[in-house]
Amino acid sequence: MAESPPVVIWEREVRSLLNYSELIQRLEWALGKFSKRDSAEVIQPVRTTVPLQKHNGFFGVMPCYMENDGILCTKLVNFYNRPTGSTLPSTQAIVMLLDPEYGNVKAVMNGEVITVMRTAAVSAISAKLLMRTDSEVLTILGTGKQATSHYDVFTEIFKFKEVRVWSRSKERGVTFAGTLNGPVTVCESVEEAVKGADVIVTVTRSTEPVLFGQWVKPGAHIAAVGACRPDWRELDDTLMKQSVVYVDSREGAMTESGDVVLSGVQVFAEIGDLINGTKPACKEKTTVFKSLGLGVEDAASAQLVYDKWKSNVM
Numbered sequence: 001m002a003e004s005p006p007v008v009i010w011e012r013e014v015r016s017l018l019n020y021s022e023l024i025q026r027l028e029w030a031l032g033k034f035s036k037r038d039s040a041e042v043i044q045p046v047r048t049t050v051p052l053q054k055h056n057g058f059f060g061v062m063p064c065y066m067e068n069d070g071i072l073c074t075k076l077v078n079f080y081n082r083p084t085g086s087t088l089p090s091t092q093a094i095v096m097l098l099d100p101e102y103g104n105v106k107a108v109m110n111g112e113v114i115t116v117m118r119t120a121a122v123s124a125i126s127a128k129l130l131m132r133t134d135s136e137v138l139t140i141l142g143t144g145k146q147a148t149s150h151y152d153v154f155t156e157i158f159k160f161k162e163v164r165v166w167s168r169s170k171e172r173g174v175t176f177a178g179t180l181n182g183p184v185t186v187c188e189s190v191e192e193a194v195k196g197a198d199v200i201v202t203v204t205r206s207t208e209p210v211l212f213g214q215w216v217k218p219g220a221h222i223a224a225v226g227a228c229r230p231d232w233r234e235l236d237d238t239l240m241k242q243s244v245v246y247v248d249s250r251e252g253a254m255t256e257s258g259d260v261v262l263s264g265v266q267v268f269a270e271i272g273d274l275i276n277g278t279k280p281a282c283k284e285k286t287t288v289f290k291s292l293g294l295g296v297e298d299a300a301s302a303q304l305v306y307d308k309w310k311s312n313v314m
């Protein structure tokens with residue numbers, strides 16, 4: 001019997017099928033499985049990245065197999081360091097869900113929505129586990145797509161008294177603030193934005209440190225999302241060295257994170273270790289969660305989209 005052609009689930013539909021509360025649950029489940037290093041649970045190599053030198057970008061391939069759950073998936077993602085003012089997209093992605101037994105592609109999905117939402121949801125998981133319970137001030141550095149998704153999930157699941165944003169251009173900061181569903185303070189400098197902040201999200205395309213340890217309040221939690229190449233930085237050595245460092249994947253961090261590799265710090269634990277209860281959450285210390293993005297996050301998110309799509313059509 002010939003298999004059916006893949007279903008195509010595109011941007012608007014993916015967005016309508018995903019919500020942060022279900023996504024967070026699925027991602028906690030997936031990250032916990034990932035950190036068990038049990039090949040029947042998750043096989044997920046570090047992303048293969050091909051440089052697109054001529055276009056100042058990278059092509060990433062992110063496969064993942066969850067045997068016990070029958071989930072086989074890959075994401076193809078292109079990401080670029082576009083010059084300021086470029087109108088070309090900085091990230092493009094598709095996610096493919098396959099049948100592990102038959103081998104066919106079951107679904108092809110828009111990957112940009114999955115990427116922005118799952119990344120923000122994982123940062124929110126890190127904050128749930130690592131920020132102090134009395135946290136009041138959230139700062140977001142960067143005003144792109146990830147800044148929006150991080151604002152959305154952090155304000156949906158936590159109650160901050162103040163949210164601050166910073167962009168290299170004040171004008172962009174003000175424009176960005178106008179797109180959000182709530183009040184934010186637009187700051188002139190990173191130092192002003194992070195002074196006294198309890199939680200700091202870095203979502204820039206910078207390749208040099210933008211956040212310096214001397215400005216960060218002891219005990220703050222930092223979700224560091226940009227700088228996904230081994231020679232790129234968002235955080236300086238001082239901040240890395242004064243923090244307890246958590247990552248999504250140890251192998252990924254040692255291969256892809258300039259903040260980890262170039263500062264020479266030891267990774268303390270994976271977020272999945274916290275979820276599994278095999279490593280402690282050092283909430284009283286300054287904590288950095290270095291996020292790079294994992295195929296297992298895309299696989300869990302895509303399966304959620306597919307399950308919900310199927311339940312709608314049946």
Ligand SMILES: NC(=O)C1=CN([C@@H]2O[C@H](COP(=O)(O)OP(=O)(O)OC[C@H]3O[C@@H](n4cnc5c(N)ncnc54)[C@H](O)[C@@H]3O)[C@@H](O)[C@H]2O)C=CC1
Nearest residue numbers: 090119142143144145146203204205206226227291292293
């Ligand atoms: N950890 C993960 O799982 C993922 C990480 N990323 C990374 O997150 C970062 C943000 O992604 P998007 O919001 O999609 O990008 P975007 O292009 O939509 O926004 C980037 C932001 O960074 C700012 N920026 C650019 N160069 C800068 C510099 N030198 N210093 C300070 N700010 C600068 C831009 O003005 C803009 O506000 C990127 O580095 C991207 O590669 C993206 C997807 C997943």
Ligand SMILES: O=C(O)C1=NCCCC1
Nearest residue numbers: 077079115228292293294
């Ligand atoms: O996980 C992802 O997807 C990405 N991570 C870093 C760079 C852009 C895409």
